[in-house]
Amino acid sequence: MSTRRQTLRALGAGGIAASLGLPLHSRAQGALLENLKIVVGFPPGGTTDAFARGLAEQLRGKYATTTIVENKPGAGGQLAAQALKAAPADGTTLFLSHDHTISILPLVVKNPGYEPHKDFVPVAGFATFVNALAVSGGTPAKSVDEYVKWVQTQGGGKGAVGVPAPASVPEFLVKVIAQRYQLDLVAAPYRGSAPMIGDMLGNQIAAGVGSIPDFIDQHKAGKLRVVAVLGGARQAALPEVPTFAELGLKGFEDVPYYGVFAPAGTPRATLDEFSAALQRVIAMPEVRERLSGLGLAVGHSSGEQLAARERAYSATWAKIIKDSGFQPQ
Structure with a gap:
């Protein structure tokens, strides 16, 4: 079995949580959510899905009584984003995604069925990659x-x-x-x-x-x-591989991100509570080591920091896409 497959199995099967024996603090006594659903816009088995499943396992019984991951693959996460827009703004449905669905699709699709800045609120970021x-x-x-x-x-x-x-x-x-x-x-x-x-x-x-x-x-x-x-520096997971900037192709130092998003209107206190729970998960040393081994740069960012990163990333790629001559479909 490959190292990546072993890692993903560990993440998806609770290795990110129970197998480490590292508890999260529970929510206030008697204040557990009844159900928490984490929507993923890609099929089971990938990095995004594995992290969502590991997080759901860790939060079960501590943040919510029942936690599930719902895969809605298709159109680069577009279907999952539309599902988040239609979900109740009560903290029971969250969307774990990377940059493509949030920052890029609205630039290349005329009517994706959602407006990230209007329909979603960033909860927290947990990693970047190149x-x-x-x-x-x-x-x-x-x-x-x-x-x-x-x-x-x-x-x-x-x-x-x-x-x-x-x-x-x-x-x-x-x-x-x-x-x-x-x-x-x-x-x-x-x-x-x-x-x-x-x-x-x-x-x-x-x-x-x-x-x-x-x-x-x-x-x-x-x-x-x-x-x-890509990126501004060589990657710890592949230190022998040069960056494109070293080779003379500059302007791509801003890196993609992974984050969690909620429907607009979700109470701020609920978002802050989930953000704190996510921060505790990725602070676990073995979790950080596993995700870093996949080539992710792991680090918690607040909802405000994630929003700022998303705006900057969208602005960078809006220019690149326009300069390429691409016409939104």
């Missing part, structure tokens, strides 16, 4: 320069690069990489990172752009190679 360019084992490339030369010689400067979803940050990164290295690269969208990585492992596609958590285990196993990462 995207990366990886090449399949079927290519000889061990660096970005070698990949560029390989594309030039094998495809006459033309090539396809996998991305986990259409109109996502990875797709726009493919455009930027193509411009930087004067290649004719086409983004090949998949329905999630798993099928993309499957095709990379089968040498059906030579390269892909996705998050470090998507690639890290296969990179360490030598089955594919991460050749460059």
